[in-house]
Amino acid sequence: MSYQVFDSLAAIDFAKAKGFFPNEAQVSSHEIGDGNLNLVFQLSTPERSLIVKQALPYARCVGESWPLTLDRARIEAETLQAHAKVAPDLVVKVLDFDLEKYAMVQEDLSHLVLLRKRLIDVEKVDNLAEDLARYLADSLYAYSDFALAAQAKKALVQNFTNPELCQITEDLFFTDPFREHERNDIFPATRPLAEELWQDVMLLDAVAELKARFLSCPQSLLHGDVHSGSVFSGPGELKVIDAEFGFFGPIGFDVGSVIGNLLLAWCRHKTLGNNDYADWLEEESLSFWDLFESRFRTLLAGTQDPGLASEGYQSRFLAQVQRDALGYAGCELIRRTLGLAHVADITSLDDAQRSDAEKKALALGRSLILASQGSCDISLIRRLLKPSPVRFAA
Amino acid sequence: MSYQVFDSLAAIDFAKAKGFFPNEAQVSSHEIGDGNLNLVFQLSTPERSLIVKQALPYARCVGESWPLTLDRARIEAETLQAHAKVAPDLVVKVLDFDLEKYAMVQEDLSHLVLLRKRLIDVEKVDNLAEDLARYLADSLYAYSDFALAAQAKKALVQNFTNPELCQITEDLFFTDPFREHERNDIFPATRPLAEELWQDVMLLDAVAELKARFLSCPQSLLHGDVHSGSVFSGPGELKVIDAEFGFFGPIGFDVGSVIGNLLLAWCRHKTLGNNDYADWLEEESLSFWDLFESRFRTLLAGTQDPGLASEGYQSRFLAQVQRDALGYAGCELIRRTLGLAHVADITSLDDAQRSDAEKKALALGRSLILASQGSCDISLIRRLLKPSPVRFAA
The missing domain is CATH 3.90.1200.10 (Aminoglycoside phosphotransferase (APH), C-terminal lobe)
Incomplete structure (x- = not known):
């Protein structure tokens, strides 16, 4: 099981390994999650900006005492992809999903x-x-x-x-x-x-x-x-x-x-x-x-x-x-x-x-x-x- | 895949292998299915009588042109067992179910x-x-x-x-x-x-x-x-x-x-x-x-x-x-x-x-x-x- 909770550096390595940034790129990474269940990293270089979202094995708002299946990351990616098939302009773009790390790469919507x-x-x-x-x-x-x-x-x-x-x-x-x-x-x-x-x-x-x-x-x-x-x-x-x-x-x-x-x-x-x-x-x-x-x-x-x-x-x-x-x-x-x-x-x-x-x-x-x-x-x-x-x- | 359509002898061998009859027993076997989807064998010796029901990979009433999943044999056995948990006297007894042969051994109800x-x-x-x-x-x-x-x-x-x-x-x-x-x-x-x-x-x-x-x-x-x-x-x-x-x-x-x-x-x-x-x-x-x-x-x-x-x-x-x-x-x-x-x-x-x-x-x-x-x-x-x-x- 290669799941590990990401820190900012691990999120960068993940995005690089997936080919979203060149290996030598200087990528800045900020955890910006304000939701209840996940880690959300905004990764950027002067050329591009992306979101890496990773599910935590518990509800973030409550803590480790409320365990929560990581499978929700798959459900989320697949639901967004299913809806994007019929309403592509109205759903955040899922650029990649990793079933082992329960992490997804999405377009950055911080202009919204x-x-x-x-x-x-x-x-x-x-x-x-x-x-x-x-x-x-x-x-x-x-x-x-x-x-x-x-x-x-x-x-x-x-x-x-x-x-x-x-x-x-x-x-x-x-x-x-x-x-x-x-x-x-x-x-x-x-x-x-x-x-x-x-x-x-x-x-x-x-x-x-x-x-x-x-x-x-x-x-x-x-x-x-x-x-x-x-x-x-x-x-x-x-x-x-x-x-x-x-x-x-x-x-x-x-x-x-x-x-x-x-x-x-x-x-x-x-x-x-x-x-x-x-x-x-x-x-x-x-x-x-x-x-x-x-x-x-x-x-x-x-x-x-x-x-x-x-x-x-x-x-x-x-x-x-x-x-x-x-x-x-x-x-x-x-x-x-x-x-x-x-x-x-x-x-x-x-x-x-x-x-x-x-x-x-x-x-x-x-x-x-x-x-x-x-x-x-x-x-x-x-x-x-x-x-x-x-x-x-x- | 060890699925084979039973004939009368194969049905007897199956029941013997499951321990329902001694190996040396003289078992009579009759195919009595009148339904639309399955083979039904009545196996009997002077001591006991049993039913072996096997799913066919097509709808029997129509023929091989209407293929039909064998998984229905599992569904049938598990539904009968689930219902028998709460209404045991009103459901036919499932004595054995073989997931590879899609065959089930049931009590014989021919007195009814x-x-x-x-x-x-x-x-x-x-x-x-x-x-x-x-x-x-x-x-x-x-x-x-x-x-x-x-x-x-x-x-x-x-x-x-x-x-x-x-x-x-x-x-x-x-x-x-x-x-x-x-x-x-x-x-x-x-x-x-x-x-x-x-x-x-x-x-x-x-x-x-x-x-x-x-x-x-x-x-x-x-x-x-x-x-x-x-x-x-x-x-x-x-x-x-x-x-x-x-x-x-x-x-x-x-x-x-x-x-x-x-x-x-x-x-x-x-x-x-x-x-x-x-x-x-x-x-x-x-x-x-x-x-x-x-x-x-x-x-x-x-x-x-x-x-x-x-x-x-x-x-x-x-x-x-x-x-x-x-x-x-x-x-x-x-x-x-x-x-x-x-x-x-x-x-x-x-x-x-x-x-x-x-x-x-x-x-x-x-x-x-x-x-x-x-x-x-x-x-x-x-x-x-x-x-x-x-x-x-x-």
Whole structure:
């Protein structure tokens, strides 16, 4: 087993051995990882700049006490490559992947900015809804039962079985935030609202349904973690990164993650009184769905399976994806408020603002999750955001 | 590769090498396979009798032009063993499995009679609903997300991935019978009804949904082919055999296969005027569901996953299993009437009777499939069977 945790020099040697730099080149190397699970080195010479990303055998944010399979590095590289086949301009380029060192060479995207930072900085990102809708529609269609022969898809489902990373989501997304749990991280002023939420049996019913679909609904190869820290953005460019949570799951999970993250930013800006920007976020989340749906519907018309070709079924399929997306968006709002992993959109606010934004996030999340079980459509978001989120009685 | 197709002598040598008979024993051997895919030898001495079942590398019913993976022998042995862990008295005993010869040694069940024969012979089988309900409830619960840890279940889903056998079902169950296809086998008098059926867009929508759930809904380890030719029955005994279609799929598929086969027998006996027996079949199919549901609900209360423990969700889950079961029962009625593989319940009738029974099967199948998309419950079966099946207008 030739796996060794890289330091800066080892990362350079690795990139040189792969032929990305001449042996004699003076390469500078900086570890720039701010994520939870990996080492990320930026390597550069005056001529070129690259990223070497290596998986650690434990969750970096917790430490060696939380061991985590290195196989996630393979899953990440292969998920990015699979999505790049159908949406090449919207996915970070994987230049090399080493199965023994669990390390990947990627293009350097440091000329771009993380979407989360841009959303915090009140920037109206051009083509945001269009790009994210195209990325998800094209990649999620391409690996669905509509596009793949059944036997080919079953082989991919096996290849992308990702039990350890899925379990993180199963626990942190669907289980912990909906009950008292030591992994939760609850802002003191928010605790009474959390305790109220945990009493809502209708909500717990709906979350169970969403968890069950996450466990047993391999509709397509998901990114699995498309939050606004997994998206780089700049003028005329959007690139999705960090696909180690890739697996075959319900399409609405990825779609809902995008919507949930736009709505987390909305909670921030509504609290700050940035109403024009909050309105822009609302419109982006609605047009993201509309563009996704219309593109996916067009792709569905080309299905090669006569057994899945009927239009009535396809409409019902998309309606279910929409309900799932509402529900998973709601889970994202709640798990980012009560669970282990918070977002800077909310935590960077001062205490009074944070309390207000978290109240908004919980109310909105609860409504969206309940809506996922009914016959609401995406326009519910508009009704929930204006003039203030509907609160369901406990 | 030491795989060789057995003849009677090779089957004896195999059983002796495995220690089931002394080397010097005089063993008689008869090939008794009447199924579509395998060789089945009954080996006996005055002291003991055994079955050796070997997979052929092609579909026996079609010939060498339809190659078929030998891995199905492993899937069959492992599915039977998995189900026997939780329902040992209801599953044929697997005494040995040889991964190189794709051959299995099983207990001999020739003191029992195939359920299909007993249903044709107007026999009221004791405990039929009870035994089948207990077999399916116990085995389908044990391998569901409610009972297994998520990582353990994902490993089993990989192990029981069964692409070639699933494709047979995907094609013969959900695709061919609902359109003109060369693999269909349509009784001339029934053809006009088939052509009418193929125009029903609501029906095609519903079948697409059922197919999609068959493809992408790994709720539990199914038997995958529980028709009345896969069940042996005798006084105080019921044994399920032939699990080579085992895979992780929607629970309602197995449940619906049982119901569909009882209703195929109903079509026969209603046509023959055996009304008392037809009523018994109706009651058995309804109590089969009731017993299955009540046993499954009791098991659900013991789930180890707090995220799936809410009662409201569990009720909704069972309601969905019921809708699926109605739909898959309907598909079984239609594919056994129009598709490649027919059943003796219907084909052994004379032409006029066969035409009448097939008309009943198509009408009933259509109604059940349409019902799977709505809010009907199982009592629909009673309404459909009395006084005569409801016909939906084309």
